[in-house]
Amino acid sequence: MISDAYRLKYTFGVDFGTSYVKYGPIVLNEPRVAQTRGLFLRDLPESVKMRIPPEVLSRGLVVGDEEVRRYLSSVRDVQRNLKYPLKDGIARRDDEDAWRVLKELARYTLAQFPVSDPEFSGWLVSIALSALAPDYMYKAFFDIYTELAGEHRIHAVTILPQPLAVAIAENAVNCIIVEGGHGNIQIAPISFALIREGLVALNRGGAEANAITREILKDIGYSDIAREEYAVEVVKRAVGLVPRNLKEAIKAAKANPDRFVAKVRLSPVVEVEIPREYAWTRFLIGEIVFDPNHEEIKSYIEQSRLHIENAVIGDVTLYGEMDVATAIITSLRSVSVEIQDRVASQIILSGGAFSWRVPPGLEDVAVDSVGRMKMALEERNPVLASRVNVRLVAEPQYSVWRGAVIYGYALPLTLEWSDSTKEGWYFVGGR
């Protein structure tokens, strides 16, 4: 018999994000974080092999930030051997390397928390996956944890969609979660559970803001820097702006470019400057996330390798060009009319794609994500805008993990996993 006190100690949350895995037991104040990647130890010189512990060598790959760094310089073909298993939160069914990395990450996360308590009878593992995760991912994760049960004691496993975890962490029972990730934006209505019919996904996110930053850097003459993803990310964070109104913001930046020039120091020897004639492009970086349907953005898309188009994952179409406000309204329309009012009472933004700041002195033209979302809704549907409360999550990085552990603590153990409702506990090795 597993008591509440037991669950308060041995519920283990794992948030499989595209870039980072956040994991740890419920007793932690904050989860531990590791990059979602693994390094295959292939093509190693014999002299290097001798230095690697046999159990690591036999597994053939390492995960964990520290461990990957340790072996990175030993592996010859890093491009081929460093594997990021998730793209937009999804691992392809036939991508064997990706599934090996995910299994190793699952093992690694549990191994960080050895338990010697004689009363310990196994972890209750609560996994958060993308709301777009196809059925085969659920099955594959249950298989992974069943296989790991031999090494690490696992009592049962459950899986919940990341937007639901955000709603739980935010203690919001009726809401719309807008999760802006690197590769896509998921709009998920919630009313006591995730309303799957209302799930709308956009094939846009932080990556598109990076892509347009890259094109701007190339235009300014920083082609070498534009090749480095890390540098592009830093420049985007430092200079990207979300306009109140794109046309007016561009007009203001062209009329008085000195207000908008910016410099970013990337290292002691590299500094990037956005000069006067390109100062207006700073607004394109933020706007593309919210609405790419502007002439100025389209002309950039046409002359670059940047593509904004629809994509399909499983049976869900990810819209490329739909603006976020329209996506919210589309999502809400799929919800029963009776509860639309309740669901629309609050819109909660989460994820890195909504992390924008307004530099002091530019408040007249730039705005943060909450402000931009309110304005876009006001434009599309003033009635809805007047009723809704838009806010950002309190802990953008950890809210999914926090929601996952609360879910794992609260979900009754009498509820067995059901493939149709995608709810309940999967008992490793049966009950």
Added chain:
Amino acid sequence: MDFVKLLLVKYFSETLGMRYVGESGGVVWFEEGLNRVAVSPYFAEVYEEAEVYKRVGELMGAAAAKVYLAVLPEASPFVDPRYFKNQGVGLVVVDPAKGPDGVEIKIFAKPRPAPAADLGRVAESLKASLAEHLDVQLKKLEASLYEKLRRYVDEKIEEMRRQLLAPARPETAPKPPEAPPPAPPSSVTDNEWVRILRSRRREG
């Protein structure tokens, strides 16, 4: 002690107000109130990325509430700020050319609660919640016992008064309640989802 390390100690003790404790195993130790702070100086002419992260790894094993890696500005290209922030490790850059003004904390270390201390805190909060819960339960029990006793006496008096021959009700002393389970922390109990999820049962 070399000049760069002196600048470091001066900054931590004079600017940040920590107490210099000493140096052991290549790590400079300070005390900030009751907490110990470890600073690992890595001052080299040529930096190696692997060495930077090896030292961070060693620091993370140190028994300190906060840990910092101190480097010269030349090490900056090898530092991945996201990694440092995620691990809660602080970064201090010392530029000896600028003298006493050349010390700057680029990334502040996050307090690292020792697991034992963390569990202790959870245990404390559980204990407090449990005590409160027990108190409430005891008061409820007291009230219900009193109520039951009062009703029982009233019934008995009534019975005697009416001189009924019916057998007295079986005396079922109220069962002592089972010890209540430890109360979960308020961040969990206050969450409406806990109540909603607890009410889920398999249908059909």
